[in-house]
Amino acid sequence: MDSLKYINHYSEITKTEVLELIKQDKLALHLKTKYPNPHVIKTDKALFSYVNELKNAHIKNAPTLSKVLYDGKINVIHNALGTHHIISRVQGSKLKSKNEIRVASMFKSVPQEFLEMIVVHELAHFKVKEHNKAFYNLCEYMQPSYHQTEFDVRLYLTQMDIFGKIDEWN
Template structure:
């Protein structure tokens, strides 16, 4: 497989060939910009925290609260970390509480609105489902019905961005 399609590993060869052809013709970026013209306004860590909590409240009211949601410039996209979720025990006197954090790669500050939503939905789903299994993806699709297409298009966008640099 071509290293230029590393974000698309695991997809069928015919699909990879289509993406490769669009890239070779210089049309992948244009196609994505036409399909996803709206860039979001969620630029600050505070607005990302509010945006994430709004989605959580709408779809996962019983999920535990989040302590931190922020953009993180240190996330390594190459290592497939578009976002992360962490759980860490936190001692407060005699009580032991779980601290929950979501970090989103800072390149998503400039991403189409749908791609940011896909990443946030993915990380929120990890509050209830730790593994990428059937239940996890069912929860993702509950929160965002077009989740699978958005995940694929986000991977195409990452591929295009990297090739354009």
């Protein structure tokens, strides 16, 4: 069951269904059928624009982002898929803050919905720090399919752990 570490808290029925897909080597096919095309946001500049568009569309009064980029070290160092940082610095008599979002590089070649889920999650942290009902309501507001997509990202991570990348998304 260690292969199901990303969905360990789901029901036994769900875990059994996922195990069956794994045994039949159909987990990748399931994901490719549901999400056939990878996104086209490959550069840090394009990612910055994409994240700002989402922020401006959904949480206009959130702090301005100073940096958004893909980070190859995230899953190794932080054991995360994305991170958000609010860095405060004293400059003279003023306190300046910089807001950053870093997305794991593994999300350069995934479907648009997966990237959106990670970005929405990190943006929501600028408004709500804890993973609570208000946080997930904000995520659902920004991406109505958030919970389903989060589950499917967990399936993707399971696929990556067991079999490696999904060929058509590379």
